[in-house]
Amino acid sequence: MPLKVKNLKVEAASFPILKEVFWDVERGEITALVGESGSGKSISALTVLRLLPESLKVSGEVEADGVNPLELKGKELLSFRWERVAMVFQDPSSSLNPLLTVGEQIVEPMLYHGKVKSREEGRERAVELLKMCQVPKAEERFDAYPHQLSGGLKQRCAIAMALACNPSYLLADEPTTALDVTVQKRILELLKGLSKNENLGTLLITHDIGVVEEVSDRVFVLYAGYTVESGKTEDILRRPMHPYTKGLIECSPKLNGGVKRRLRAIPGSVPEPSERVEGCPFHPRCSKAKEVCRKEVPPIVKEGSRTFRCFFPEG
Ligand SMILES: Nc1ncnc2c1ncn2[C@@H]1O[C@H](COP(=O)(O)OP(=O)(O)OP(=O)(O)O)[C@@H](O)[C@H]1O
Numbered sequence: 001m002p003l004k005v006k007n008l009k010v011e012a013a014s015f016p017i018l019k020e021v022f023w024d025v026e027r028g029e030i031t032a033l034v035g036e037s038g039s040g041k042s043i044s045a046l047t048v049l050r051l052l053p054e055s056l057k058v059s060g061e062v063e064a065d066g067v068n069p070l071e072l073k074g075k076e077l078l079s080f081r082w083e084r085v086a087m088v089f090q091d092p093s094s095s096l097n098p099l100l101t102v103g104e105q106i107v108e109p110m111l112y113h114g115k116v117k118s119r120e121e122g123r124e125r126a127v128e129l130l131k132m133c134q135v136p137k138a139e140e141r142f143d144a145y146p147h148q149l150s151g152g153l154k155q156r157c158a159i160a161m162a163l164a165c166n167p168s169y170l171l172a173d174e175p176t177t178a179l180d181v182t183v184q185k186r187i188l189e190l191l192k193g194l195s196k197n198e199n200l201g202t203l204l205i206t207h208d209i210g211v212v213e214e215v216s217d218r219v220f221v222l223y224a225g226y227t228v229e230s231g232k233t234e235d236i237l238r239r240p241m242h243p244y245t246k247g248l249i250e251c252s253p254k255l256n257g258g259v260k261r262r263l264r265a266i267p268g269s270v271p272e273p274s275e276r277v278e279g280c281p282f283h284p285r286c287s288k289a290k291e292v293c294r295k296e297v298p299p300i301v302k303e304g305s306r307t308f309r310c311f312f313p314e315g
């Protein structure tokens with residue numbers, strides 16, 4: 001039983017933000033969630049952990065191994081957040097407390113959730129986790145404050161903290177965007193290793209389709225509050241069906257074949273949720289749009305293990 005959202009809708013007071021989002025993650029794999037800024041990637045992940053503002057109305061199916069977090073309260077919700085699904089954010093400084101050593105921050109949730117019986121046992125386990133996240137000199141780093149560590153090391157510690165209570169799933173929201181390219185590569189390798197070796201299901205949120213290619217087994221493409229395409233990464237990158245996915249691939253220097261080919265850009269930008277777009281949300285930017293695309297939202301088409309939402313698919 002995976003972690004999944006299905007038919008997910010999130011509404012602000014006067015306009016919808018997510019209209020129909022679905023994605024799922026199996027344990028032991030990395031699923032990528034890709035789309036431009038404003039497409040709804042973070043909102044859909046935050047919904048799973050119930051971290052959205054109260055003012056937003058959520059409906060649809062959310063489930064992690066048979067448990068629906070939308071029905072949980074108090075201590076049950078807290079244990080869902082640490083023991084079933086944990087999260088890593090873009091900027092490690094915002095997930096780590098500057099006043100506590102990284103070690104203390106890893107041990108605290110372990111003690112609270114009864115994963116260890118004493119601080120000493122917590123220290124041992126935390127050092128193991130830091131080592132697993134390839135933090136060099138883990139025993140020493142246990143006593144370091146976040147400001148004493150580089151960005152890459154801080155992100156490794158934030159990942160170790162997310163794993164403190166041995167969750168089944170990890171939501172990683174742009175975990176490498178704030179880091180330089182070489183560090184980014186190593187963190188991605190770490191996440192890949194953790195998924196395979198620790199049987200962790202990882203949802204990797206990114207706007208970079210190059211990252212998708214590098215680490216993910218499957219991919220879900222989001223656009224303006226809709227999942228517009230999904231499938232195995234290999235299939236999608238080789239033969240995208242949705243013009244938006246094709247556009248994302250053509251914008252990527254790496255996937256576009258290096259310097260020899262001209263890089264394209266998708267014209268226009270993702271509409272704000274408050275802008276009403278009739279029909280297919282992508283039609284104003286799509287060179288293939290026809291009359292029907294301006295009037296109706298295309299339904300999801302299923303073809304084997306892949307899905308797409310387009311009246312005139314590529315391929
Ligand atoms: N509390 C809120 N009220 C109204 N609109 C919101 C609220 N929070 C987010 N939004 C809007 O919802 C849309 C989706 O936001 P989200 O943060 O999920 O995008 P994203 O895909 O994660 O983008 P990015 O790549 O920039 O992180 C955005 O247009 C954002 O402005």
Ligand SMILES: [Mg+2]
Nearest residue numbers: 041042043173
């Ligand atoms: Mg985001």
